[in-house]
Amino acid sequence: MAGNNPNLKPMNLTLKVWRQKNNKAAGALETYKAENISPEMSFLEMLDVVNENLAHKGVDPIAFDHDCREGICGMCSLYINGRAHGPEQGTTTCQLHMRKFNDGDTIVIEPWRANAFPIHKDLSVDRSAFDRIQQAGGYVSVNTGGVPDANAIPIPKSIADKAFDAATCIGCGACVAACKNASAMLFVSAKVSQFAMLPQGKVEAKTRAENMVAQMDIEGFGACSNIGACAAECPVGISLENIAILNREYLGAKLTSQNV
Amino acid sequence: MSWFAKTFSSTIGRKIVMSITGLFLCSFLVIHLIGNFQLFKDDGGAAFNVYSHFMGHNPVIRVLEFVLLAGFVFHIWDAVALTRRNKAARSVGYAMNRPQDNSNWSSRNMGLLGTVILVFLIIHLYNFFLPTKTGGLDKVMVDGMMIDNLYIRVAESFKIWWYVALYVISMIALAYHLVHGFQSAFQTLGLNHKKYTPAIKTLGYVFSVLVCLGFASMPLYFFLFK
Structure with missing residues (x-):
C-alpha cells in the first residue's frame, strides 16, 4: 500500500511558473505551492493538482500544452529547471515523474523560448x-491508383x-x-x-x-x-x-x- | 536572388562557407607552424630570415596571401551574420538554463573564442607582418643579399612577458576553437559516418593540441631559454 511505503511520502514543492496573459502581454515568473504531491504522479498530473487548487481560489489556472500523456504525441513541452522536458534523458514531460524530484525542491517552469514559437499563454507556445x-x-x-x-x-x-x-x-x-x-x-x-x-x-x-x-x-x-x-x-x-x-x-x- | 546567392545566404549555406574556410585556415596553420620552426634553428636567425624573405617575395605565396585574406574575411563575415541571426532567434532568454548538462563550453562559445583569436591576429600582424611591408625592420646580410631581419623583431618581442602571455592565452583560445571547429566542419559538410567520424574527432583533438602547443612553444622558448 502507498501509505506504508516511505518512498511514496507526499511531497511539498515550490513552483516558479512563467505566467503571461497572451502573446502581447508582458510575462513574469510567479511562485506557487504544490502541496501533497504523490511521487508517483507525472509532472503534468502535478500541474493538474496545482491548477485545481488555483481554480478553487479563483486564480486563472496555468496554461500548458498536453495531449496523449504517454510520450508519443509531442504536445507537452516545458523547460524545467533549465532543461527541455526536465532533467531526465529521453523522456517527454508527461513521462517525467515527481519521484525524480525531492521534497522541498523549488522547480522553475518556463515555456519553450524561440521567436519562431510565439507564446499563446503562460507555458503554451505556438509550434x-x-x-x-x-x-x-x-x-x-503519390498519385491515386491501385494499392501497391x-x-x-x-x-x-x-x-x-x-x-x-x-x-x-x-x-x-x-x-x-x-x-x-x-x-x-x-x-x-x-x-x-x-x-x-x-x-x-x-x-x-x-x-x-x-x-x-x-x-x-x-x-x-x-x-x-x-x-x-x-x-x-x-x-x-x-x-x-x-x-x-x-x-x-x-x-x-x-x-x-x-x-x- | 540567383540560386547561388540564395544557397550561400541560407543558414546551411553560410555554415558550409564557415566549414570550408575554417578547414582552409587549418591548412594555413600547418604551413605557418612548420615554417616558423626555423626559429628554433641555432644560427642567429639566418634560416628564419631566408624563410620569411621567401614568403614575402615568392609570387605564388603573394597570390595565396590574398586567398588567405579572403578565407579570413568570409569566415568572419559569415560568423557575424550567423551570430546576429542566432541571437535574433531568441529575444527572451530562459530565467534558468543549464546548457552545461547537454553541450560543451567551447562549442557554445565559438564566437567569443574567435573574437579573442581575431584580436590576437590584429596585434600579431601589426607587430610582425606590417613592418615587412612598410620597411620598418633592420636589414641583415644573408648569402650576399640584404634582407629584413624579422628574427630580431621576433626575439625581442618574445622577451616581453605580457606579449608572451598574450600569445599563450591566444593559443589556448585557438585550441578550444579548433577542438569544436575541426570536427564540426566535417559535420556541416555532411561528412558523418560511423566508420570515420570517431577518427575525425580524435584527429581534431590531436590537431588542435599539437598545433597550438607548437605555436605557444615559440614565445615560451625565447622567453625562457634565449
Whole structure:
C-alpha cells in the first residue's frame, strides 16, 4: 500500500511558473505551492493538482500544452529547471515523474523560448512553424491508383531501421528549446532524412530539402552550431547524424536540382 | 536572388562557407607552424630570415596571401551574420538554463573564442607582418643579399612577458576553437559516418593540441631559454 511505503511520502514543492496573459502581454515568473504531491504522479498530473487548487481560489489556472500523456504525441513541452522536458534523458514531460524530484525542491517552469514559437499563454507556445515546414515538403506525393503490394519495393533492413529512427521524431520542439540558437535543424533533418533514405522519398528528395530549409529560414529559426544540445535533450533520441544527412542533401540539391 | 546567392545566404549555406574556410585556415596553420620552426634553428636567425624573405617575395605565396585574406574575411563575415541571426532567434532568454548538462563550453562559445583569436591576429600582424611591408625592420646580410631581419623583431618581442602571455592565452583560445571547429566542419559538410567520424574527432583533438602547443612553444622558448 502507498501509505506504508516511505518512498511514496507526499511531497511539498515550490513552483516558479512563467505566467503571461497572451502573446502581447508582458510575462513574469510567479511562485506557487504544490502541496501533497504523490511521487508517483507525472509532472503534468502535478500541474493538474496545482491548477485545481488555483481554480478553487479563483486564480486563472496555468496554461500548458498536453495531449496523449504517454510520450508519443509531442504536445507537452516545458523547460524545467533549465532543461527541455526536465532533467531526465529521453523522456517527454508527461513521462517525467515527481519521484525524480525531492521534497522541498523549488522547480522553475518556463515555456519553450524561440521567436519562431510565439507564446499563446503562460507555458503554451505556438509550434505551427513546424507544421509549415512540414507542409513545404515533408511528404511523399503519390498519385491515386491501385494499392501497391507490400514489399514490392526492396529496402534493406539497415536503411529501413535508420529511416524509422528518424521518423520517430514527434515534433515537440525540445531541440529548438534546448539549442542556444533556437535552431530547428534536428527537427528538419529528421523529416528530410527519413524520406531521403527511402526509395519512395528519393523521387522528391532535392525539392524537399530545398523547400523545407527555405521555410525553416523564413520562420526565423537560428542556424546549427553543432553543439549537440538538441540530440542530448531529444525525448526520442534523434541522432546528430541526421543533421549531416540534411546538410549533404541540401548542398547536393542546391548544386544539382532543376530549381533555379 | 540567383540560386547561388540564395544557397550561400541560407543558414546551411553560410555554415558550409564557415566549414570550408575554417578547414582552409587549418591548412594555413600547418604551413605557418612548420615554417616558423626555423626559429628554433641555432644560427642567429639566418634560416628564419631566408624563410620569411621567401614568403614575402615568392609570387605564388603573394597570390595565396590574398586567398588567405579572403578565407579570413568570409569566415568572419559569415560568423557575424550567423551570430546576429542566432541571437535574433531568441529575444527572451530562459530565467534558468543549464546548457552545461547537454553541450560543451567551447562549442557554445565559438564566437567569443574567435573574437579573442581575431584580436590576437590584429596585434600579431601589426607587430610582425606590417613592418615587412612598410620597411620598418633592420636589414641583415644573408648569402650576399640584404634582407629584413624579422628574427630580431621576433626575439625581442618574445622577451616581453605580457606579449608572451598574450600569445599563450591566444593559443589556448585557438585550441578550444579548433577542438569544436575541426570536427564540426566535417559535420556541416555532411561528412558523418560511423566508420570515420570517431577518427575525425580524435584527429581534431590531436590537431588542435599539437598545433597550438607548437605555436605557444615559440614565445615560451625565447622567453625562457634565449
